[in-house]
Amino acid sequence: MSAAAPIIVVGGGIAGLATALAAAPAPVLLLTRAPGAKGVASAMAQGGIAAAIAEGDTPAAHAHDTCVAGSHHNDARIVELLTSSAGEAVQWLQAIGVAFDRHPDGRLQFGREGGHDRPRIVHAGGDATGARVMEALVAAARAAAHITRQAGVEVDGLLMRDGQVCGVCMTDAEGRRSVVHGRAVVLATGGIGGLFAQTSNPADADGSGLALAQAVGVRLRDLEFVQFHPTALALPGVHSLPLVTEALRGAGATLRDSLGRALMADVHPLGDLAPRDTVARRVFQACQDGGALLDASVVGADFPKRFPTVFHACMDHGIDPRVQPIPVTPAAHFHMGGIDVDADGRSSIAGLYAVGEVACNGVHGANRLASNSLLEGVVFGRRLGAILRGLPPPYDQPDANAAQIVLHPESLAEGDLIALRAVLMQTMGPLRCQAGLKEGRRACAAFNGWQATLAGALLDAATARRESLGAHFRVQE
Ligand SMILES: Cc1cc2nc3c(=O)[nH]c(=O)nc-3n(C[C@H](O)[C@H](O)[C@H](O)COP(=O)(O)OP(=O)(O)OC[C@H]3O[C@@H](n4cnc5c(N)ncnc54)[C@H](O)[C@@H]3O)c2cc1C
Structure with missing residues (x-):
């Protein structure tokens, strides 16, 4: 592998773009399904970004509210990292062109949302925060010489060599499949709301990145915690x-x-x-x-x-x-669980990283505090990009013969997918019971596709946690 082998970032939401930008000057290949912010949950965010930067507010107070919302299932160290980095994250977004809403005298405006003990949320364009942030990030990525963008591709496989992830396999709109080797693969593929019959997410938030990670046997975490709007x-x-x-x-x-x-x-x-x-x-x-x-x-x-x-x-x-x-x-609105990563986005398999909603570093615990996820994407994306910047390529030469491709199994046919979504909403929705979860697991087994395999893992996690915690509510039978 040449020294110029890229860092491969899959996903062009806030987490993927923050990672890609922070990796400069290392070469980045950014792979997305659609150009710009199309089909991206980040662009739909209406609430805003939580940051303890108003006078009298403190990262500790923000961390406290985050852990209360998360039923203290959170990793306190990661929460502290998030809340203490929020000021810098907001500054960075401003530096790349996000104009946060201000009072006539120039001071930032702070909104208040459920679970926050004081006004702490910055907005851009009122309820268009996600769209404004994505406009700035997409423009910055387009202008960045170190980022090569390839839109219109479905990443549907990972390359493995000696137990490490060393690239991806993708299919373009014409159905042509290709393979690309990289020094690291970052999954920033968003949430799983699209797997439920009713969701606030774009249909693109279908859990495909999580399923890819599942296919190579990476450790997943807290899959049962799904927030419903x-x-x-x-x-x-x-x-x-x-x-x-x-x-x-x-x-x-x-x-x-x-x-x-x-x-x-x-x-x-x-x-x-x-x-x-x-x-x-x-x-x-x-x-x-x-x-x-x-x-x-x-x-x-x-x-x-x-x-x-x-x-x-x-x-x-x-x-x-x-x-x-x-x-x-x-x-279905937000997935607290995902690929188990540390503070630096490292998964349990070398070469594979995850960031944003597809990842689980423990920051949200059993339930997410409002407006913490855009912040998560920026803070942990920038942190991961900076780490990957210094990463040496793992091999001297790519060796197609030495690498094994682990592909998604078949995707479900549309009719089956609709049926699976109904099963998940019914059995893994806001109310869960043992009999329902068992029935959901049985129904999943009748489908043959990666969505069903992933749904099975979600149901298993929900079945294993017998007590209610945070967003996971068990009806006692
Ligand atoms: C309606 C709505 C309102 C929200 N409001 C707020 C809010 O006010 N504040 C807040 O903090 N959070 C909010 N959230 C949550 C927040 O928007 C998301 O958690 C966050 O944007 C996720 O960012 P991400 O970068 O991880 O994923 P996304 O922004 O979802 O990006 C995922 C990217 O991965 C791509 N992708 C997926 N699979 C593949 C594949 N196999 N191959 C290639 N590309 C792939 C997608 O096309 C997309 O580009 C809201 C969410 C919704 C849906």
């Missing part, structure tokens, strides 16, 4: 759903069942403003029993101005939220 817009037959922001309930909107009865009244002292998981479970139950609705008519004529994103999503589907209740459903 309580209120996505319920659209029959639609997989990837727009979110109906929790801020609507903050403005007085109420959840109701299909008969118009208040859903949250006797469930939690905070009623409609109960923690996300509690609401998700109740809404899930109501959906099983006939449907869940959010009555947001209290917002009235101001709706388009105050909640433009939700307003347009509803109107696009023939629902006028000023006068009609909004049908809602929980949706």
Whole structure:
């Protein structure tokens, strides 16, 4: 392998791009399914980025909130690394062109979200933070001489030599397969929401990177912890759903069942403003029993101005939220588990690294604190890029004969995939029970494809954890 053998980064979201940029001047080959920010969850982030940089705030306070949200299943050392690096991460994003929202006097604006003990969230363009951050990152990557971009490819295999990962196998849009050797392979392929019947994620967040890692036998961790957003817009037959922001309930909107009865009244002292998981479970139950609705008519004529994103999503589907209740459903939103990595993104197999939502370094514990994941992508991506920058190529010469290709098994046919997603939502959704998990495992075995193999591992992890913890809620039988 020549000294110029690239670092291969799979995935062009916030984590992949932060890694690729920080690896300069080492050559990077960036492989993505689509050009720019298309199909990328990072571009959809609406909340913002958590950073303890307001006057009086401290990384320790942010770390405390992160661990409370994560039910203290977090790795405290990694959490400290995240929260103490947040100021520098925000500065770096500003330096590459992200204009965070400011007060007229120039001070940064800080928003507050559930689980944070004070206003701590920076935004760019209001609820368009992810899109603005991705614009800046994509532009920086396009301008970076050390990054070669190849879009329109599906990475569907890993190259192994002497027990190490030494490259990838990919297929382009014409179905041509090729192999590329690298000095390191970084999986930054995002989450698994696309494996569930209802998700807030793009369909591209299908867990394919996680399944590749699974295929080579790398250690995975905390797979049972999946966060569900309580209120996505319920659209029959639609997989990837727009979110109906929790801020609507903050403005007085109420959840109701299909008969118009208040859903949250006797469930939690905070009623409609109960923690996300509690609401998700109740809404899930109501959906099983006939449907869940959010009555947001209290917002009235101001709706388009105050909640433009939700307003347009509803109107696009023939629902006028000023006068009609909004049908809602929980949706798979974020995966806390993933490829087991250390603080430097190293997996259990040499040559293979992971960062962002596909990775699990323990930072989120059993549940993610709002607005911590964009931050995670920047902090751990930049850290990993800087480490890989100094990495020597592992071999003098690539030897195609010495490398073994470990491919994804077949992908599921569309009909089977839809059926598998329904199984996962039903058995590994916001409410889980032993019999359901067992049934889910049995149903998975009937499918033949990498998605089913991965789903089996998720179900096994959920079955093994018999007590509720964080986002993993077990109904006791
Ligand atoms: C609607 C929504 C709102 C959110 N709001 C917030 C928020 O306000 N704040 C916050 O911190 N987090 C938020 N999140 C979570 C956050 O956006 C994600 O966790 C984070 O962006 C994940 O970044 P990533 O780089 O790991 O993955 P992604 O951004 O998902 O990027 C993954 C990349 O990998 C590529 N890829 C996948 N598989 C392959 C393959 N086999 N071959 C080639 N390429 C592949 C994809 O095409 C994509 O380019 C939100 C998520 C959603 C869905």
